[in-house]
Amino acid sequence: MLSLRSLLALLFLTSLSLTVSAQTPTPPDKPAFVGAVAKKARYRAVYQLDSDDPKLIKQTLRNMKNALADPRLLGKLQLELVVFGGGTDVFRKSQPYEAELRALQQQGVLLAQCQNTMKERQISPDELFPFISYVPTGNGELIIRQQQGWALVHP
Template identity: 65%
Template sequence: MTLFRPCLTALLLGTALAASAQTTPAATPTPVAAATPLTPPNAAYAAKAASFQGAPATKSHYRAVYQLDSDDPKLINQTLHNMKNALEDPRLKGKLELELVVFSRGTTVFKKDQPYEADVLALQQAGVVLAQCANSMKAFKLTKDDMLPYISIVPTGNGELILRQAEGWAIVHP
C-alpha cells in the first residue's frame, strides 16, 4: 500500500497538470532561429541555387487565367502588375495566352472612369481576354454602358474559372 499511494498521487498529479496545460493558453514560442545558431549553407545546394534561372519553358504554348474578385486597390494593382510581368517574362514571350476573369467586387476594375483603365487597356492591347461576370454586373445594377467597351461578358466568373481549369489553364489568384 505504501508504494501504491505515491504512484497514485503521481498519476493524479500528472493528470491534473495535463488538464491544466490543455486549458491554459500557450506561452509565445521561442523562435527556432534564436535557439539554433546559423550554420554555413550547404555548398552543393548554394552552387546549384546560384546558377538556377527558374523553370525552363519547354512547351510551345501556355495558358493562365487570373482571378480578381476584390475591389482592394492594392490587390487590383498587384493583379494587373503580375499579368504585365507574366507577359514580359522572356521564357513566355510569344507562348502565353492570358485571361482576366473579374467578378464580385472586382467588377470595379472594368467600370468606366476608374484609375485602372490605362492598365486594363494595355492588357487588352497585349491580347489578354478581359472577362466580366454577368451575375456580378446584375448584382451591382450595372449595364454594358457602365463598363469599358472592350471587355467580354461571361455568364458567371466562377463558371469561367471552372471551364478554364478543366481545359488545363493555370489559375492565378494573387
C-alpha cells in the first residue's frame, strides 16, 4: 500500500506530465495563428512622435514603414505622423531623416508639425523640410484623429 507521502509525490509527477503534454506544439493538421484578418476596406492610424531620441525616431519611422508593408493592409492603410515637442528633430534639415520621410510621404503618409511647438521653441519654418505640413497643435490633431476613428500609435 502507498504511503500518503508517496501518493502525493505520484500525484505531483502526474500533474507535471499533464502540464508538459498540454504545452506541446500544435499538430500539423491544425493551422497556426497568423494574426488578425483585415476585413475593412480602409484603415487609418496616426503616429505620435514627441521625443528627440534618435533611437525612438528611427523606431517610429521603421514601424510606419513596416505597417505600410504588411500584406494584410496593402492598399488599405492611411498614416499620419504628428510631431511636436522634441520630436520636431525628425523634420529638421540638420538631421538625417529626409530620405526616409520623403519615401513615407510618397506612400501617402501625412507629415504634420505642431505650430505650437514651433512658437514655444522659436523654430523657423526655414529650419524644417519644405515638404511637411503644419497643424495648430499636435495634441489637438491627435484628439481629432482619434475621434474620427484613427488608431493612435505611440512607439
